[in-house]
Amino acid sequence: MRAIKVALIGTKFMGKAHANAYRQARAFFSPPILPVLYLACGTNAKETLEFAEKFGFARYTTNWEEALGPEIDLVDISAPNDLHAPIAIAAARAKKAVFCEKPLARNLDEAKEMLRAVEEAGVPHMVCFNYRFFPAIQLAKKLISDGALGEIRQFHTLYLQDWGLRPGLPLTWRFQRDKAGSGALGDTAVHIVDLARFLVGEIAEVTGMLTTFIPERPLPQGGMGKVTVDDAAAFLARFKSGATGIFETSRVALGRKNFMHLELNGTRGSLYWNAEDPNWLWLYSLDDPPHLRGFRRILVTEAEHPYAKNWWPTGHILGYEHSFVHAVVELLSAIHEGRKPSPSFVDGVRAQAVLEAVLLSEGSRRWEKVPD
Amino acid sequence: MRAIKVALIGTKFMGKAHANAYRQARAFFSPPILPVLYLACGTNAKETLEFAEKFGFARYTTNWEEALGPEIDLVDISAPNDLHAPIAIAAARAKKAVFCEKPLARNLDEAKEMLRAVEEAGVPHMVCFNYRFFPAIQLAKKLISDGALGEIRQFHTLYLQDWGLRPGLPLTWRFQRDKAGSGALGDTAVHIVDLARFLVGEIAEVTGMLTTFIPERPLPQGGMGKVTVDDAAAFLARFKSGATGIFETSRVALGRKNFMHLELNGTRGSLYWNAEDPNWLWLYSLDDPPHLRGFRRILVTEAEHPYAKNWWPTGHILGYEHSFVHAVVELLSAIHEGRKPSPSFVDGVRAQAVLEAVLLSEGSRRWEKVPD
């Protein structure tokens, strides 16, 4: 069986999630290509070694350019946003497959440059919009594709967290526009933008607002530094299909931890889902008899459901990390089958274009078209 | 249109619920017989007058025997349990229709005596098991009768409250066996026993336990008095149909206010319901496609649902008190149609027989048959 050697850049939250995903894909999914955890790359040598040992990487480094070495097949970018473009472009030129965390880039231009690089190099590329890979979201997608909801008319989504309120939280890269591109918009809203595109279709235009509630945060070196990104973002949208959308995200919504909530209302049915209870899909259907209609709470762990058979029997729930495993399975399957993985950098660019339009609209105080 | 004059005995929680029910039945249901609030009877003259004025009774008294006067058509017994038998029997002999709060009596013998009296007198009789009259319960009943759940195999129910924990709560009649007959068993479990009979059928045998967690409570006159009834009761049951049942009730289950929860599992479907959220019925059905099965949350306020059309448009919820209104509508309709109201004293006796078997079993520490 074919194996591919993975260089994983990033060893924090996302690095851990990705490392775990390759291992678990192998143990639970018999992927057609075996991912080999070859090179772990982090900023701190001691921590990177520890990380490499825990997850069983063959080697480790603090120099990401080692990921461009001839023995590497796949470069996995789980590093901060400002490194996405340089690494992805270098990896593409070195003819590596590229798997990149979201948001694809700090802005639309950068994202397009990355897409150009992977397309010119003809290498497989995928962006890790992991939320697509929750079984309930896959089931939702299938229902929509099958027409079970009719025409989608309204889409509402909130993605609320409150970690931004933690006392004494320092001014990390996530609060700096030059490193992160934007704040909650690029960090969390990008997920719901992608899900909107996945489930409803392309967005035509938006009008939005960005808010920074906490203007200064402690600098690691002492003193306070200016926050240059948004703590919260909200926008209205019109889809090309005529559907309407409402989006909101925040990292300072007290009490909400990873509250990504989405609801779709169609002409034949409606559904909603929440990432804090991701095993459940709620479905309302006009197919039910009138006196027995109601949102039904489907525990998406049956053998009939996406991915479920590979894990545990009915009713034994999956967690957050499983979405990454499924994403890796898609990546490996697509490479094996010689087709483009999905979502690809094209999806990364399209999501970025929506964020760009929101930022424009914040400045112009008008509706803005999503750029092509 | 025919009118009947009502004498209502009791002006506290239940008296208020009944008085309101007659009025609202009239305003919202165009009942075929008009209930006239004629005589209110309480223990305290000043309070009874006030009560009578608020609800529009023509007269008031502190002597319940006035309810036997020739002008009265219907005697409504919302008084403490030890008064149920004397009033009901006297009312029957005076040829009044009788509407009695639950539990019908303090014990099975008393209940049977009451049944005998109303049957001998040939008067209409009804026991106020108001929970049958929540729209969701009526819908559940219909589903079961229509076979939508298949054969019912398992019935689980809890009825938990915590008012018994209120600091300084005095030793009222509800804590005294001679006045109340039993504690949580007769007060709250009787409701779930009735719903079990209504939805599943007759209970054949039981084994139970009664517990008094708080053995003494303050006397109104000072000092402490002994609690002679149960704070909590639980029992296992076998229905005549072969179904099994689990029942539990408590008045000291901290945090639970009026938590009457019931679940039925059948061979074709299952449902559950809770009195703290009574407008919602949860239904699981094998009729749904396998990958879309789940408990569906039906908001029982549609025009297609029992009673709903008489109140508000879809989605505007009803409260606790509405169940009494519907009970009164049944009472008035049955009298008008010359049929027996349901649930009748027969149902009161059958529920009492189950309580009796639980009490027996507590003593014998064995399964006990429910007496005929």
Added chain:
Amino acid sequence: MRAIKVALIGTKFMGKAHANAYRQARAFFSPPILPVLYLACGTNAKETLEFAEKFGFARYTTNWEEALGPEIDLVDISAPNDLHAPIAIAAARAKKAVFCEKPLARNLDEAKEMLRAVEEAGVPHMVCFNYRFFPAIQLAKKLISDGALGEIRQFHTLYLQDWGLRPGLPLTWRFQRDKAGSGALGDTAVHIVDLARFLVGEIAEVTGMLTTFIPERPLPQGGMGKVTVDDAAAFLARFKSGATGIFETSRVALGRKNFMHLELNGTRGSLYWNAEDPNWLWLYSLDDPPHLRGFRRILVTEAEHPYAKNWWPTGHILGYEHSFVHAVVELLSAIHEGRKPSPSFVDGVRAQAVLEAVLLSEGSRRWEKVPD
């Protein structure tokens, strides 16, 4: 005790809710002024008579000008929106107290004219924003006023219904701009605008979108007529306080019946509430120990809670209609105490100003200031 004679104009959904409210206020709240149901006014004589009999009105009419007669003290406007202004202004001139359903008017100018009329006449005036009067909303208000949530930063609200999808629904006045002023915006969004003002404060500016998904509906006389109002509306808002708001409403959101959902995030706590489960308030508080924080589900039926003591013991839930009873209690109490009822026509005007800004913004495709 003082009594006031009520002329109620409108006998449909709102007429029924108001008639019931006066009666129940009297029975459950011992209001300082007794409301007397004196005159019922509807469009159909037979139906109005029936309505009058059911609720116990002394008289009925099909001519609303009879409400201006000298024997009337209070004119209650539960008629379609285009009648609000003429009736209110006439009633004010005839020196009647005026209680008007929402939205106060079809547009801001009309609303201001009404306010001018009642102020010039010096009569008591109140607009029936009944949602303020759910016990959970009153509790929320108290918590906010007491500072328990800190500074409110974010407010999100949805008000979704689906009655607009009912097949064959005719082109009633609710779908016509000249009669209704707007569609879901004025009908349902106005409630959440009022709650936003009640709980968070004045809105400074908005940007919105209105959508008509179903452009034609059957005419009563046959054929199809054009829908001239919105089926759905959404807007972003900035409050004067700096808080942000997201509002959405729809009458075509399949599966949602009376789903008014609101959430507030503050610096010390957050809360949410839903009108389909109105007895429950969810509260998150930084006052809880860090490892025990979570949204707590408060059943707002305790003796300590607003209005609860007047109804039933703990845990016995209230319904939709009770909010109107509490509104009437406020109206009667304010009149008795010689203070302005709240919410008054001033609140009606302020809510209308927000709707006006949304409509403006729909045209200009920009943010618009809420007019003074």
Added chain:
Amino acid sequence: MRAIKVALIGTKFMGKAHANAYRQARAFFSPPILPVLYLACGTNAKETLEFAEKFGFARYTTNWEEALGPEIDLVDISAPNDLHAPIAIAAARAKKAVFCEKPLARNLDEAKEMLRAVEEAGVPHMVCFNYRFFPAIQLAKKLISDGALGEIRQFHTLYLQDWGLRPGLPLTWRFQRDKAGSGALGDTAVHIVDLARFLVGEIAEVTGMLTTFIPERPLPQGGMGKVTVDDAAAFLARFKSGATGIFETSRVALGRKNFMHLELNGTRGSLYWNAEDPNWLWLYSLDDPPHLRGFRRILVTEAEHPYAKNWWPTGHILGYEHSFVHAVVELLSAIHEGRKPSPSFVDGVRAQAVLEAVLLSEGSRRWEKVPD
């Protein structure tokens, strides 16, 4: 660092869960002893090889006696119930540490024999009651130990599944008394018995009922075979502390998948939890102000919560399998520290004694003491 070589016997549901647990413990918990997946043992050679490859075992076999070889340190018994005793006893004699799936044995005698063997051999022993190791259950335990709930008075628990209803389900070992010992009682009730002991304490006496709703099931070789175990079991219990308990389990409760629900009511607080939503703990506390009391829904994923820090940031949920990882961490830590792992075979025996009393009571139709 010390490593221990694991022989895992069983490659189905539980084998997979255990194999995964050792790997994940290593990657996420830096255990003080490294578990080495050395030998996988199954009944089918091809499947066992595949299993071994997926999880990275060094060797595989179809003969469990190879687990007794000198290179093995720990024998993990994830095989059917009738193999627990022979393997555990042989492993103990061969001086291996033993980690055994629940129920410890088919009956109390067998369980005691196993305990005797491990104690005589002086080897570490643990029974895999994995539900103890959900973070929410650990948090619950801590709250109870700290006295936050006061004295526990009432414990209610249901464990409902419906896989027994799957059409055509063959008569596997789980339906045969000689192989399984009992049905739902030993398979699922044993988990809630263990949690009852863990959270509330020892059970003194019980009265129960066992029911077989489906008396025959298809034999693999064709024709039908008799089911000799229970499909459902229920019992009442009195704890030594005076608390009461209600237990029910079923494998034929339509619509319930892995619905293990438990509620405890104490004198200072109450809590509940459900295995279908295992990241959430619901807590009610008298410490809250009276008007703000309610069950609070704690998302047990904060850094302050058990195990959470080793996984993902706040709000990113864990699944079923993580409980096994935590159990393995306890096993490895205890071995390293030279203390007894918990829960040990002693707990396995005590749980078995409760099941034994339920079986006795089913025969005698009386309350039965839990044997010592």
